[in-house]
Amino acid sequence: MTTEQPIAATLLQIFSDSVATALNAAGIPCLLWNHYLWQAHGICVLVPSVDFVIPDGSVEAAKEVMTTSHFSKSVDACPDTTKCSEGNAPDRKYPHPSFHMHSNGRGVGFYVQSETLWFLPPLDATLANPKANPLPPYLAFACDRTALPPGAPGIGMGTFDSDETVVLVLKAHILTEALMRIMAAHAGKIIGTYAIQHFCYIEEFVEGRGFLDIDLLPRPLADFYRAFKDNPAFGLVLKELQRALEVPVRPVDH
Secondary structure (H helix, E strand, O other): OOOOHHHEEEEEEEEHHHHHHHHHHOOOOOOOEEHHHHHHHOOOOOOEEEEEOOOOHHHHHOOOOOOOOOHHHEEOOOOOHHHOOOOOOOOOOOOOOOOOEEEOOOEEEEHHHHOOOOOOOOOHHHOOOOHHHHHHOEEEEEEOOOOOOOOOOOOOOOOOOOOOOOOEEEEHHHHHHHHHHHHHHHHOHHHHHHHHHHHHHHHHHHHOOOOOHHHHHOHHHHHHHHHHOEEEEEEEEHHHHHHHHOOOOOOHHH
């Protein structure tokens, strides 16, 4: 067991694990995403919604899981998702989910892989039974104390307490790569600005605590990571990253 977590944090772990377990039972692999993933890596952020990346084409199946399983008694569908701060409200300051709902007062969101982790191999069906199959080298369980930091007051949640959790997370270098690719692909848009913001936390909260090996990043991303650290002209480095990744060079938010 890790250092004892506050009750609210423990309940959030249990809830996240119950969602992942229900999805897995329906044959849907899922990876933790957004704020709760950042917090698992020790980044100090609030968690307005528990979000997962799922395979393209699985959104309707995931919706059915949430509305027909044991969650159904506690699920509240949004009457107008365009006005919900955890859904598709125009003033939402982070990416919109493909589908979201609320359960026991908590938001639950699903994102498809093609819009988040398109550079990884497609989520394999074996990941829906993660305890029975070897994990790809870029994934870890949310209780993995070699991949995630212990919880610390004022820093972030860190590892899950239960060794039995089936919640899967990206390892630190893959999380960093994901944020770099997203901010390059969507610079000047909300999703790009959101990725930039959380990328900037990586050095302090993840690398600073010894949980990021920069050399595990593929080239040229490792070089650009170092350039972002050393160059105050963030926008110029970002434009070079866009060129290196062969994505259209868009305006950069300052």
